[in-house]
Amino acid sequence: MMLCVVTGGAGFIGSHLVDALVARGDRVVVIDSLVNGEHRNIAGHIDAGRVTLVKADLLLDGWQDALTGVERVYHLAADPDVRQGSLTPDSQIHNNILATYRVLEAMRTHGVPAVVFTSTSTVYGDATIIPTPESYNPLEPVSVYGACKLACEALISAYCHGFGMKGWVYRFANIIGERSNHGVITDFIKKLQDRPGELEILGDGRQTKSYLEVKACIRAMLFAVENSDDVLNIFNIGSEDWVDVTTIADIIVREMGLSHVQYRFTGGERGWVGDVPRMQLAVEKLKALGWQPDVGSLESVEVAVRAMLGKAVS
Numbered sequence: 001m002m003l004c005v006v007t008g009g010a011g012f013i014g015s016h017l018v019d020a021l022v023a024r025g026d027r028v029v030v031i032d033s034l035v036n037g038e039h040r041n042i043a044g045h046i047d048a049g050r051v052t053l054v055k056a057d058l059l060l061d062g063w064q065d066a067l068t069g070v071e072r073v074y075h076l077a078a079d080p081d082v083r084q085g086s087l088t089p090d091s092q093i094h095n096n097i098l099a100t101y102r103v104l105e106a107m108r109t110h111g112v113p114a115v116v117f118t119s120t121s122t123v124y125g126d127a128t129i130i131p132t133p134e135s136y137n138p139l140e141p142v143s144v145y146g147a148c149k150l151a152c153e154a155l156i157s158a159y160c161h162g163f164g165m166k167g168w169v170y171r172f173a174n175i176i177g178e179r180s181n182h183g184v185i186t187d188f189i190k191k192l193q194d195r196p197g198e199l200e201i202l203g204d205g206r207q208t209k210s211y212l213e214v215k216a217c218i219r220a221m222l223f224a225v226e227n228s229d230d231v232l233n234i235f236n237i238g239s240e241d242w243v244d245v246t247t248i249a250d251i252i253v254r255e256m257g258l259s260h261v262q263y264r265f266t267g268g269e270r271g272w273v274g275d276v277p278r279m280q281l282a283v284e285k286l287k288a289l290g291w292q293p294d295v296g297s298l299e300s301v302e303v304a305v306r307a308m309l310g311k312a313v314s
């Protein structure tokens with residue numbers, strides 16, 4: 001049993017992580033401003049006395065003492081909107097870089113020895129090697145979001161090497177599933193609920209990326225942190241295949257029971273400024289520890305779509 005903090009623990013991925021930590025008996029403190037997270041995502045655990053919620057903005061003071069006696073911080077709080085980040089970078093600079101710096105400083109002053117951080121495939125930019133391994137370079141992000149996450153990785157490296165902490169940095173593919181409130185699947189479902197006869201698809205619909213269902217992502221996160229022990233441990237987390245955007249649209253249309261939906265492509269190989277049209281991560285490093293990916297991109301999309309439409313998931 002461990003006392004840990006999950007920043008962003010009321011959000012999409014964070015609340016699934018909290019489910020898993022509670023299930024294995026850890027004591028969990030969630031720090032979340034609820035700017036994008038939902039109280040209801042963790043309400044059951046709070047009511048059961050298994051989770052404490054500190055409702056606080058990491059950019060303000062008042063939450064730091066929640067780190068007293070904590071053995072591990074899972075730092076997930078962030079502005080995750082890649083598309084918006086390239087239009088208005090300010091929120092990403094603050095909620096990603098500055099918030100991460102403040103979490104690391106609070107860890108340093110409270111003697112917390114371990115940080116787990118959720119980074120992203122977008123740190124690789126338009127990688128020329130696909131599947132892309134952790135050793136790929138140069139790291140040349142094409143989005144503000146990717147740039148901010150790379151800056152966070154660098155800060156974590158410096159704090160781990162300089163102040164006796166250990167760090168786990170996970171570069172995620174697209175993580176999808178129940179409670180998600182952003183990304184391509186959310187976007188398509190909302191558009192089709194508004195106008196069931198047509199669907200605007202950003203770009204040419206051929207953007208091809210790797211997707212991983214959120215529960216599989218959480219299993220990989222916890223496996224890696226329990227099975228590696230360097231000062232800084234960097235792992236890609238994703239599935240071993242990819243799927244294109246038009247196929248995702250087809251799955252959503254089918255699962256919503258729609259027919260004759262007219263697709264309208266906005267054109268261009270990228271959906272937006274900073275979009276990476278082809279992404280698949282090499283996961284050999286994690287597999288070498290003994291982890292086995294148990295779900296591919298297509299199945300991840302199907303499970304996520306059904307869950308997000310409120311259908312029973314087998």
Ligand code: NAD
Binds near residue numbers: 011076077176
């Ligand atoms: P999310 O928006 O559901 O979760 C982020 C949480 O952080 C929210 O609950 C929000 O309220 C909270 N938060 C944001 N700014 C805060 C602040 N200043 N102070 C306190 N709380 C704050 O997003 P998610 O998809 O669950 O992402 C979780 C993490 O995983 C993020 O770090 C994101 O960048 C990373 N990530 C996600 C994906 C993906 O596909 N979803 C891919 C790569 C990386």
